[in-house]
Amino acid sequence: MVARRRKCAARDPEDRIPSPLGYAAIPIKFSEKQQASHYLYVRAHGVRQGTKSTWPQKRTLFVLNVPPYCTEESLSRLLSTCGLVQSVELQEKPDLAESPKESRSKFFHPKPVPVAYVVFQKPSGVSAALALKGPLLVSTESHPVKSGIHKWISDYADSVPDPEALRVEVDTFMEAYDQKIAEEEAKAKEEEGVPDEEGWVKVTRRGRRPVLPRTEAASLRVLERERRKRSRKELLNFYAWQHRESKMEHLAQLRKKFEEDKQRIELLRAQRKFRPY
Amino acid sequence: MGPAPAGEQLRGATGEPEVMEPALEGTGKEGKKASSRKRTLAEPPAKGLLQPVKLSRAELYKEPTNEELNRLRETEILFHSSLLRLQVEELLKEVRLSEKKKDRIDAFLREVNQRVVRVPSVPETEEILQDKDGLNQRYFRKRALYLAHLAHHLAQDPLFGSVCFSYTNGCHLKPSLLLRPRGKDERLVTVRLHPCPPPDFFRPCRLLPTKNNVRSAWYRGQSPAGDGSPEPPTPRYNTWVLQDTVLESHLQLLSTILSSAQGLKDGVALLKVWLRQRELDKGQGGFTGFLVSMLVVFLVSTRKIHTTMSGYQVLRSVLQFLATTDLTVNGISLCLSSDPSLPALADFHQAFSVVFLDSSGHLNLCADVTASTYHQGWSLLWLQVQHEARLSMMLLDSRADDGFHLLLMTPKPMIRAFDHVLHLRPLSRLQAACHRLKLWPELQDNGGDYVSAALGPLTTLLEQGLGARLNLLAHSRPPVPEWDISQDPPKHKDSGTLTLGLLLRPEGLTSVLELGPEADQPEAAKFRQFWGSRSELRRFQDGAIREAVVWEAASMSQKRLIPHQVVTHLLALHADIPETCVHYVGGPLDALIQGLKETSSTGEEALVAAVRCYDDLSRLLWGLEGLPLTVSAVQGAHPVLRYTEVFPPTPVRPAFSFYETLRERSSLLPRLDKPCPAYVEPMTVVCHLEGSGQWPQDAEAVQRVRAAFQLRLAELLTQQHGLQCRATATHTDVLKDGFVFRIRVAYQREPQILKEVQSPEGMISLRDTAASLRLERDTRQLPLLTSALHGLQQQHPAFSGVARLAKRWVRAQLLGEGFADESLDLVAAALFLHPEPFTPPSSPQVGFLRFLFLVSTFDWKNNPLFVNLNNELTVEEQVEIRSGFLAARAQLPVMVIVTPQDRKNSVWTQDGPSAQILQQLVVLAAEALPMLEKQLMDPRGPGDIRTVFRPPLDIYDVLIRLSPRHIPRHRQAVDSPAASFCRGLLSQPGPSSLMLVLGYDPPQLYLTQLREAFGDLALFFYDQHGGEVIGVLWKPTSFQPQPFKASSTKGRMVMSRGGELVMVPNVEAILEDFAVLGEGLVQTVEARSERWTV
Secondary structure, eight states: TOOSSSOOOOOSSHHHEEEEEOOEEEEEEESOOOOOOOOEEEEOOOOOOOOOOOOOOEEEEEEOOOOOOOOHHHHHHHHGGGGEEEEEEEEOOSSSSSSOGGOOTTTTTTOOOOEEEEEEESHHHHHHHHHOOOOOEEEEEEEEOOOOOHHHHHHHHHSSSSSSHHHHHHHHHHHHHHHHHHHHHHHHHHHHOOOOOOSOOOOOOSSSSOOOOOOOHOOOOHHHHHOOOOOHHHOOOSHHHHHHHHHHHHHHHHHHHHHHHHHHHHHHTTTTTTTOO | OOOTTTOOOOGGGSOOOOOOOOOSSOGGGGHHHHHHHHHHSSSSSSSGOOOOOOOOHHHHSOOOOOOOOHHHHHHOOOOOOOOHHHHHHHHHHHHHHHHHHHHHHHHHHHHHHHHHHHHHTTOOHHHHHHHHTTTTTHHHHHHHHHHHHHHHHHTTTTEEEEEEEEEEETEEEEEEEEEESSSGEEEEEGGEEEOOOOTTTTTTOOOOOOTOOOOOHHHHHOOOOTTTTOOOOOOOHHHHHHHHHHHHHHHHHHHHHTTHHHHHHHHHHHHHHHHHHHHOSSSSTTTHHHHHHHHHHHHHHHTTSSOOHHHHHHHHHHHHEEEEHTTTEEEEEEEOOTTTTOOOHHHHHHHHHHHHEEETTSSSSGGGSSSSSSSSSSSHHHHHHHHHHHHHHHHHHOOOTTTHHIIIOOOOOOOHHHSSEEEEETTTTHHHHHHHHHHHHHHHHHTOOOOHHHHHHHHHHHHHHGGOOOEEEEEOOOOOOOTTTTTTOOOOOOOOOEEEEEEEEEGGGGGGGEEEETTSSSSHHHHHHHHGOOOEEEEEETTTTEEEOOOOOOSSHHHHHHHHHHHHHHHHHHHHGGGEEEEEEEEHHHHHHOOOSSSOOOOOHHHHHHHHHHHHHHHHHHHHOOSSSEEEEEESSSSSTTTOOOOOOOOOOBBBSSSEEEEGGGEEEOTSSSOOOOOOOOOOEEEEEEOOTSSOOSSSHHHHHHHHHHHHHHHHHHHHHEEEEEEEEEEEEEEEEHHHHHHHETTTTTTHHHHHETTTTOEEEEOOHHHHHHHIIIIIHHHHHHHHHHHHHHHHHHHHHHHHHHHHHHTTTOGGGSSSSSHHHHHHHHHSSSTTTSOOSSSSHHHHHHHHHHHHHTTTTTTOEEEGGGSSOHHHHHHHHHHHHHHHHGGGGOOOETTTBBBOGGGGTTTTTOHHHHHHHHHHHHHHHHHHHHHHOTOOOOGGGGGGGGGOOTTSEEEEEOOOOTTGGGGGGGSSSSOOOOOBSSOOOOOOOOOSOSSHHHHHHHHHHHHHHTTTTTTEOOOOTOOEEEEEEEEEESSOOEEEGGGGGGTEEEEEEETTTEEEEEEEHHHHHHHTTTTTTEEEEEEOTTTTTT
8 A cells, every 4th residue: 555665764854743754744733722733644646556546646645644623625725825726535544546426425325534635736736735834724714614513503404304305316316227227128138038149048037937046045945955855764763873873972962061061160160159158 | 140250351262272171080979079180180261261162072972981871860860950960069069168177166166065064153954943934034034144154254264256145046035155266266166055954844735835924914013914814825935945945856856867868968058058148047037047957857757858869959849848838827747746745736827827846746946937926827938938939949940041040149138139128217116016006915925025026917017008019028137136245235126127128019000099898898997997097988980989098199100109108108007107217218219210300200101102102103104195105014113112211202392493494494403502402312113115026126226215215205294194204315204293203114125135145156145244234133123122122011010110220320320332222121121031030120229230230240251141032032942042152252242132033143232332341331330239239228218329320430531521501411410400401492392393403412423523533542431311521531552652554643643752753642632622523512621641641
């Protein structure tokens, strides 16, 4: 992965904040009021030869340790001093590919969030960002960021669903789905009973004569039936050796139980559980 | 089974090498020696965890030796199972005297004997005792003088560490002298000296139960009454005299019979343990070990016990005998002679309720077991012994796996065994009671011991008054006192408190009415006399006019406390015992689950109202027209719907001015400038729709179809029934009569669709996935559990109270987050389904105590907790589950709960608790239990009952204090605030056109954010019921400096340490983040320890 290079790094002579090799540390605080600050560890996004990454080379800044109150918008605003920001994406884990956006529906998948990929419009943005001294302030007078009660109330208001939007989304999805299914069915119907070039005919669920479904449960059922049929024919305790063996088996069970019991007793004795009071 | 050894990680033992024990070599008599040798050979199983036993084939199938076969057969015949045999052997090893100690005791006895013989100027007994000494306590006074003389001389002897007096069996006329050696053996042995007259000094015919030996004239200091009324018999007094004369012969009898066989000795030892665990032998007039030994002798003489029996069989036979024979009706006798001059059993039955004659045929061994003489035909203690014996027999017959522990190792103190407890204090009030009840003959017989004299009549009175509400009444008297020979003996009034335990009958508790006879019947007068002013004439619906008593009780909790009203009323009316002397302990814990407004109810009524509303809603759902698919099932899935929500919902109606409104979505929103609105939690209801070919077979598409149904459901409910609804993709919230329900549409096949995996060959197999398990849990298992527990509540009305108290306590200890609601409900259910060795609790108080006991003693490492709902699991299945559990222990959660629906996975404990949290709970429960029991058993009143509910805060590294303004459930706090904020509700519930603010709880939102952001650095603890403080514990492991890693930089900073760059948590910044994230809610962030300065 990106970061797994060398953990031991020299200290940057100009920068007083220690940071691992290849990374620059930018102090970040929520607002003026806070005393201590977190540190963003940033570096230019780059990958080893041969690995693919959808993030644009040179223009992408890789940011670690994004504080919990920091949103995509505020990050974008904070870094815009270094150059125009094209996009910001917050993620749970470092990831090489851009997440497939189209499948994310706000109704069906909750939003994830402490690493960020910031794509600048120009490569100069990245170098400017690496030289940032900070401390960055997430919430300022001009751009306050909601937290605490403010945030929760506005989150609650956002969570009140809009039934119309939901309906529209469901309808479009189902339309596409129905279409897909219809196409598949039409295709299957077309193939039904038609041999392929080698002469094999594909048997499907929708055929005229239904066949056993290809599921694990079904095959297990068949096996079980076979086993039962076989066991019915077997003779139990018929021969003397069988009788002897079943007796021995019983004894072995008793021995095993005895060993188990002894172990339990040993344990209880170790815990001094036999003192009645 | 027992507390797990503290501080050990559960999962740590998986990789340990297995200890192989040498196979089955201890056989027959070698057994003990071999096992002691083995103890040194084989170490205890790794870290206190049971391992599945693995024996090699050769060991399992080798030819058995004769000895081995013999032992196996013996085990089968003499014991239940090999486990029981081993357990009994271990217990006997613990209680049996070692040879070394026996020698020391014998040596001391010889010394005592020499000293006593050498006491100077002791006259021969013939010189002291004279004819007719049996009369008027003359014998007892001489006996006491003799003893005082002995004491005086022996006290000067340097051999004795302590010399003091006590009473023989609590009889205050018969002191005995206690001698203890000086030095390290002082705790080892106590020798009791009982002076006895020569065996044939008193003529037995003078001491028959029908004879009088304490003359009224002497006792009352009056001249003989002129009316010629006969002197009352003094059976008690006579017994005390007789006991002394036959003492020696009894001892000889016991030693000849018992020493004949080891099994008998073992049996007596086990029986004594059994009695002691049940506190039956405690205090004056207990069911002593002597009595039970004599019972063994009796059973040997009637050939019900054979000398070849094992100790376990002896125990079982005696219990069987006790459970099935009523000695109050058919007395038994050790006397074999058929001499016609001997008194008849019937004479004894007239004088004593329980009759067990000794070998002389003159003495009733059970005379002291009877609380009162010839007054009533029953004895409390005997009833209790029978009750316990029956419970024990049931337990033995049920073949429960840990029967041994429940039978012999589990203590049953009164406060934990009885639903309610009442203390009578001060005891001097009983003297007046005796006069009021006209108990002079009893006083005369008891030599003035008014406590003993009053006990029988008082308990009879209570038993009669409590009637159908009562299952069993028991009394516990303080232990027999000891006092120094230089002091005066204690008075009756100094003997502390008389404590009565009430085992209630839940069916009887629901009625507020005592129905008397019809007004014109002759019994009506008796009824009026019994109930006094409480009895009134009432006309009933069937036209009958009857005497009746009606108690005031509106709620379930008040009905549970009707016995309190009965007891105080009857004691004041008939025995002149004022209310101030009766300390009734039945409902002090109720306060913790009482609603906010009504203090008279513990919430059962509110829960019933909510469930009724849910029933209405489900009818509406069933009858809904216009749904494309029909509803196939409506099931509740919320704690309210199984009666276990700590604070049940009340119907609400919002005050609109308190909220922001979102008109277009007809919803209310919280307002910034107002305190946080009331917390309304929707009650989840699962609505299954029928299966149909119309359902898509693709997970994403099923989700969409369900969402469409949610929308449609909201529409239809609004159109057809005018209910306020709000639909989302996963649920529809419905406001009905002030309650909010959350309906989740479910499709039965959906979990299966989520499970389907297609192999490369095209084979479709089913594999559990996180999503499918969750869905299955929420839509299938949760409704099943909810309905099963709903059923349990109908059977056991106290279940709701117990489960809610238990949950309340766990949450108040800030541990609520670690335990799923359902897991605690199941633990509470286990108390009702598997109450052994108790009976199912009938009051929240006793249930809660047993919850604490279970939590603090259960060995979660080596046992699953069975909750056999509806008794669906057979014994064989349980054995199978147990062995499966042992084999898979390392993969299972720390706490495993098995129900018939969930035999392997323990779904409700999958997400917690962790081993540490569980350990913390065990520790807290072990501390809380004795504290609470002591409080409740304190006759001066329980004091502050909330003490055990307050969490210890000194263990946390950081405390985040919250502002009450934004804690919606602030009033639910353990220490309810005197004033809190208005939460935007109108007092009169009514319809609302806007949807309420649902599930908005700032502390919970804050916690979610905290855990998300700092979950890997710290643990957060909070009481959701109005807690004002969040406790934070740093995780020690994450405070170890770590090398830089891109994947774990959250909340950390790089530091240079010894030339190395390492990552450490950025604590200062995190503490400030705590405040930032909870802006408005957080008052202060207190860092209390400096532990993080690594």
